[in-house]
Amino acid sequence: MILIIILRPEDARHWCVRDTAGWTDVHTVRRYARGHWTQVLAELAPDLEPALDRLGRHVPCPVHGGRDGFRLFRDVRETGGGVCNTCGAFSDGFALLMWMNGWRFVDALRAVAATLPLSTGDGGSSLPISKPARTSSSAWRRAEIEKVWAESMDPRHSSAAPLRRYLAGRSLNHEGLAIRKLRFHPGLPYWHNGRRTGSYPAMIAPVTSPKGELITLHRTYLTEDGRKAAVAAPRKLMAYPEDLRLAGSAIRLEKAGAALGITEGIETALAVMLMTGEPAWAATSAGMLERFEPPTDVIALTIWADRDRSGTGERSARILADRMSAHGLTAEVRLPEMAIPKGASGVDWFDVLRAERRCVGHASL
Incomplete structure (x- = not known):
């Protein structure tokens, strides 16, 4: 069987697939x-x-894990759509499968x-189109992660001004902050x-990962003037290779010692380091927080x-604290x-930092 993919120039949104049996297009498949x-x-x-067993109800995300970060839409039979708390909504089954x-x-x-x-629409028999190899998705995801990382640069680079503006606008650009x-x-x-x-x-x-292996990349989309981009989900995790586990992983902003702090968000972890002078990591979400695994030298x-x-947030923190205590670690939950x-x-604790800064600013007037 010979398969030809054609994008018609008169309608760039109209994908057609052809093999020896005839034609089909996205509208036919839909x-x-x-x-x-x-x-x-x-x-x-x-x-x-x-998710298919519990239509319309929250379940663990099939990409990011956790406890309740994903659900299929109630009309999924008609649309194929769903929503991830991290990556946003997928309006149809094509978008969901791509993700x-x-x-x-x-x-x-x-x-x-x-x-x-x-x-086929022309009197022909059903169209036997071969499926793409799903086994290639891990290699594809790994290559995409490596590509984005290779294209990125140090925050001090002259071209990284939008990132520095973003951190400065959130009072997170202090000298010595990791x-x-x-x-x-x-x-x-x-x-x-x-x-x-x-x-x-x-x-x-x-x-x-807990062993220090790169699993994926977290992205925060920005504007040139240092604000969060006006998009549906300005914070997203890249899809990670299927042969890796996201559970237990974190964003390591500083080298851990015997004591370590863990938060949900990156900005919260940076705020904690500013307030305490101690290393803190970000788990990226509440679901990931409760599954976090610290290094073996953390006590x-x-x-x-x-x-x-x-x-x-508190419920996930308590779950993590109980699990750590059961393994002999000292675990303390701090709530704003x-x-x-x-x-x-x-x-969160980033809000606490900002409130303290406003009070100091007012007191100095």
Whole structure:
């Protein structure tokens, strides 16, 4: 069988697939998949099984782990869509499969078409399109991670001004603050629902395993003037190779000693280091926090938890503390004492730092 992929110049959004049996296109595949996306996803993305069993309800994210970071939409049978708390929403099954399996759009199109009895539209028989090899996704993801890292630069580089402005605007650019583990990318593509919507400067942070192995990269999309980019999900983890485990990993902002602090977010960890002078790492989310694994030479762990209206931050911190105590480590949970402002979902230790700075500023007037 010979497979030809053609992008019609008169309509750049209209993908067509041809083999010896005839033609099919994305609109044909969408039409046949509608009402059958649960079967398609079950075959092409087996890790979605927990979400398929609990449609519309939160389950552990198939990419990032945790406890409740992902759900499929209630109309998933019709659309194939879902949402990740870290990466944002995927409006249809094509976008979801691209995210899950590290596929290009044409790979997802071919794979979905191969699961459906498609009519060719010209009287021909169903179109036997071969599926892309899912085993290649780990290599593809690893290559993408290495590419982004190679393109990034030291925060002190002359071109990294947007990152320095971002940190300065958040009072996190003090002399001696450990930001050397962070990197800057001058123009990182942003993808939403399987489509590239632009390129932005970005803060890049390596996420490493308990053994120090690079798992993936955390991206914070920025503007040139040092604000968070106005995109659906300005903070995202890159999809990591399937042969690696994200559980237990963290962003190591400073070398750990016998004592270590752990937070959810990067900015929170930087704030904790400014306030305490002690090393702190970022777990990237509440779900990742409760699964964190400190290095073997750490004997005292301080968990700088977020205070959320939902209680998620504290609950995850307590789970981690109990697990660490069961393994003989000293574990202490610290929660911000400040009240949650009206209209906010919670506060963290970065908010505490900013409040203290405002008080000092007012007192000096």
